Amino acid sequence: MTLRELFKLPKSINEKPLIAVPLTLGPNDKLTPFAKKLQEQNPDIVEWRADYIADDFSQAVMWQQVKAGAQAELAQKDVSAMTEAKMLSEMDNARQEFDATWPVMNMQIIKELTASVFNTIGSFPIILTYRTQAQGGQGEMTSVEYATFIVAALRSGFHFTAVDVEYTLDSELRDKVIDVAHELGVPVIISYHDFNQTPDVSALIADISKMPADVVKIAVMPNKEQDVTDLLQATRAATIQQPLITMSMGAIGQRSRVEGYKFGSELTFATLDGLPVSAPGQVTISELLATWTK
Ligand SMILES: O=C1C[C@@](O)(C(=O)O)C[C@@H](O)[C@@H]1O
Incomplete structure (x- = not known):
């Protein structure tokens, strides 16, 4: 099965890979x-890199906001030291209450975040990705988070075209996430x-x-031109059942983003003109299309 078929997208008319922004x-x-x-x-797909936003709604951040609000209110009141101490001790109880209701609040926040993405760009297929710092992203969540x-995002009621799951995620959690995705x-x-080197891509x-x-x-990441060639050749030599997406990052690897499809990589990441890259070496859609029509 091709990636287009898997994602239920129309057949390509020019054999080019899918473009994800x-x-x-x-x-x-x-x-x-x-x-x-x-x-x-008009790219084929949007990859929602949720790691750029989700941590701003973490339990710790949300509690800080609640606490700062209460403290600001306290500062405006002319209260005695005793009353202030009493109110601060009440904050401890409030914290316990906050923690107890957090799982429900968290679900609601994730649902609202997902809804805001789908309500604005849901006419495009969307891949859900949360990239951890260990894998080169912004995300600071623990594996459980x-x-x-x-x-929660998968169960929010909005249908993602695919979900990215990191290879390095703890295997028990990984299987759980995969089960939910497949169930849906x-x-x-x-x-x-x-982000440092090109390991044995065939083995991976x-x-x-x-x-x-x-x-x-x-x-x-390639450190020399040969690394890019090795990645492309490993892509061509792959005999796996599943669709494959590979890329060499950074300046040296840029050609893999443009011509990787000739070796069997079925999707390439490019940016909308003027918007930031999500990984080094990404080109803009305009650059990509210009190179393809040369
Ligand atoms: O996995 C990938 C590929 C990527 O890292 C790139 O090099 O284009 C960009 C990421 O946003 C995406 O999740």
Whole structure:
């Protein structure tokens, strides 16, 4: 099965790979200008990089906000030291109450975040990705928080075209997330990143393909031109059942993003013009299309 078939997308008319653009907006950015550019440049897929926003709604951050609000209110009141001490001790009880209700609040927050993405750009297929710092992203969640986030977003009632699950996630949690995705009919991309070097890509492809992955994705850093050639050749030589996405990152690896499809990589990440990259070496859609029509 091809990646297009798996994602239920129309057949390509020119044998080119799918183009995915990353949505890397943080809590203070507006989605509407992104949505407008999206309509203009019309990529195949949007990858929602939730790690750029989700940590701003973590339990610790939300509690800090509640606490800061209460303290600001206290500061405005002219209260005695005794009353102030009493109110502060009440904060401890409030903290316990906050912690007890957090799982429900967390689900609601994740649902609202997901809804805001789908309500603005849901006419495009969306891949759900939360990239941890260990794999080159912004995300600081623990493995349990990561799995909770992904499962809650998948169960939010909005249908993702695919979900990215990191290869390095603890295997028990990984299986749990994959089970939920499959129960909801969402294909799982198992992805591996190395921002320092190009390891043995063939071995990695073989290893990931043995997992319950519907798509295998590998993004690694070349230190020399030969590393890019090795990645492309490993992509061509792969005999796995699942669709494959590979790329060499950084400046040296850029050609893999443009011509990787000739070796069997079925999707390439590019940015909307003028928007930031989500990994080194990504080109813009315009650059990509210009190179393809040369
Ligand atoms: O896994 C990938 C590939 C990527 O790292 C890249 O190199 O283009 C960009 C990420 O947003 C995406 O999740």
